[in-house]
Amino acid sequence: xxxxxxxxxxxxxxxxxxxxxxxxxxxxxxxxxxxxxxxxxxxxxxxxxxxxxxxxxxxxxxxxxxxxxxxxxxxxxxxxxxxxxxxxxxxxxxxxxxxxxxxxxxxxxxxxxxxxxxxxxxxxxxxxxxxxxxxxxxxxxxxxxxxxxxxxxxxxxxxxxxxxxxxxxxxxxxxxxxxxxxxxxxxxxxxxxxxxxxxxxxxxxxxxxxxxxxxxxxxxxxxxxxxxxxxxxxxxxxxxxxxxxxxxxxxxxxxxxxxxxxxxxxxxxxxxxxxxxxxxxxxxxxxxxxxxxxxxxxxxxxxxxxxxxxxxxxxxxxxxxxxxxxxxxxxxxxxxxxxxxxxxxxxxxxxxxxxxxxxxxxxxxxxxxxxxxxxxx
Amino acid sequence: xxxxxxxxxxxxxxxxxxxxxxxxxxxxxxxxxxxxxxxxxxxxxxxxxxxxxxxxxxxxxxxxxxxxxxxxxxxxxxxxxxxxxxxx
Numbered sequence: 001x002x003x004x005x006x007x008x009x010x011x012x013x014x015x016x017x018x019x020x021x022x023x024x025x026x027x028x029x030x031x032x033x034x035x036x037x038x039x040x041x042x043x044x045x046x047x048x049x050x051x052x053x054x055x056x057x058x059x060x061x062x063x064x065x066x067x068x069x070x071x072x073x074x075x076x077x078x079x080x081x082x083x084x085x086x087x088x089x090x091x092x093x094x095x096x097x098x099x100x101x102x103x104x105x106x107x108x109x110x111x112x113x114x115x116x117x118x119x120x121x122x123x124x125x126x127x128x129x130x131x132x133x134x135x136x137x138x139x140x141x142x143x144x145x146x147x148x149x150x151x152x153x154x155x156x157x158x159x160x161x162x163x164x165x166x167x168x169x170x171x172x173x174x175x176x177x178x179x180x181x182x183x184x185x186x187x188x189x190x191x192x193x194x195x196x197x198x199x200x201x202x203x204x205x206x207x208x209x210x211x212x213x214x215x216x217x218x219x220x221x222x223x224x225x226x227x228x229x230x231x232x233x234x235x236x237x238x239x240x241x242x243x244x245x246x247x248x249x250x251x252x253x254x255x256x257x258x259x260x261x262x263x264x265x266x267x268x269x270x271x272x273x274x275x276x277x278x279x280x281x282x283x284x285x286x287x288x289x290x291x292x293x294x295x296x297x298x299x300x301x302x303x304x305x306x307x308x309x310x311x312x313x314x315x316x317x318x319x320x321x322x323x324x325x326x327x328x329x330x331x332x333x334x335x336x337x338x339x340x341x342x343x344x345x346x347x348x349x350x351x352x353x354x355x356x357x358x359x360x361x362x363x364x365x366x367x368x369x370x371x372x373x374x375x376x377x
Numbered sequence: 378x379x380x381x382x383x384x385x386x387x388x389x390x391x392x393x394x395x396x397x398x399x400x401x402x403x404x405x406x407x408x409x410x411x412x413x414x415x416x417x418x419x420x421x422x423x424x425x426x427x428x429x430x431x432x433x434x435x436x437x438x439x440x441x442x443x444x445x446x447x448x449x450x451x452x453x454x455x456x457x458x459x460x461x462x463x464x465x
Binding site: 133184196238 | 394396397398401432433434436438441442443445457459460461462463464465
């Protein structure tokens with residue numbers, strides 16, 4: 001039953017003849033988990049909270065940074081350095097104090113995802129990496145929950161609804177029917193590296209929220225078994241049909257135990273790489289004598305680093321300037337997000353014959369965040 | 378192959394639309410190729426003509442249906458080259 005002030009809050013959608021109080025009741029009873037409160041997550045969260053989704057979970061382990069504000073519309077300069085999940089929850093409670101909003105300020109992993117996803121009816125994937133995307137996909141297949149997917153790069157976005165059975169179709173598909181295996185690491189640039197136009201995640205994240213609302217209220221046709229692509233530059237939309245791929249069942253763990261033992265970071269090639277060192281290992285190494293620290297970003301890239309000494313040779317110039325590397329000891333290479341520095345490791349080893357060359361995993365951005373977290377807590 | 382079939386094959390045109398980092402690598406987001414009989418043939422052509430896509434992984438859709446194996450092409454088919462992206 002809808003109370004008077006509840007009716008007033010949602011009046012514009014309740015008066016839609018397809019919607020009515022019944023659809024509003026469905027929204028108020030629904031539980032949606034949003035994974036990632038970034039470019040896609042912010043607009044999705046705003047519309048889900050505004051529409052009256054009764055229970056919303058927000059999982060994100062990141063802190064707000066100045067470079068987020070170009071597209072992550074829930075945050076202001078006041079929020080820089082604060083946890084996104086917690087700030088987003090506070091902002092959304094001001095927007096709609098009548099719904100339940102829970103912040104999970106930690107990283108989603110194969111160890112904790114099963115129980116968390118179990119608390120919600122629909123999962124919205126607004127994450128920014130393949131490990132999380134495959135993890136969410138497999139968990140949603142095993143737990144039989146709809147997954148509303150969105151991804152962006154530069155000027156292009158993708159939206160799809162995975163693992164949702166509809167009356168119109170006798171099969172359902174998931175992310176692995178589209179991309180059976182993660183791409184090789186470092187073949188796909190991240191938004192940190194390749195950039196993204198700020199309005200794009202706003203559009204794609206809002207479309208994800210629309211799909212969630214359609215699924216909950218059973219209004220319209222959700223993007224099941226389809227991939228929708230959108231290009232900001234020419235306003236072109238394309239819709240592609242997805243059919244089940246035979247290889248899918250081989251790639252997905254068989255059950256809860258299999259899932260909890262499946263290391264998605266390793267699966268996506270971003271963990272246990274012996275060429276990579278963690279932030280803590282980086283800090284330990286850079287303080288030692290004879291270790292050469294090297295920035296392979298282009299000149300002028302931010303964040304600027306003044307916390308420790310290093311040399312800078314942009315990756316684009318590395319091969320021609322390789323003779324400037326005068327050391328016979330260890331080299332530690334960093335870039336923005338850890339992709340270019342891995343390429344640099346390969347080049348330096350091949351050209352100089354040095355073996356002890358390492359890349360800072362997840363880049364200097366991750367180092368900055370890590371150090372800021374240390375300062376806060 | 379009859380003469381008529383051979384003639385049709387020779388004048389066959391396939392429309393290609395590229396997305397994301399594939400379009401970036403090809404430096405063009407749509408173009409037309411001729412005399413390609415199936416999707417494997419198309420991949421060979423792309424690898425030869427655009428070596429920069431050799432390392433890339435992408436899906437292929439033939440007339441908006443994402444395919445999972447080699448697919449025979451017909452005149453005027455539209456092929457989409459769809460890479461995964463993970464940004465959020």
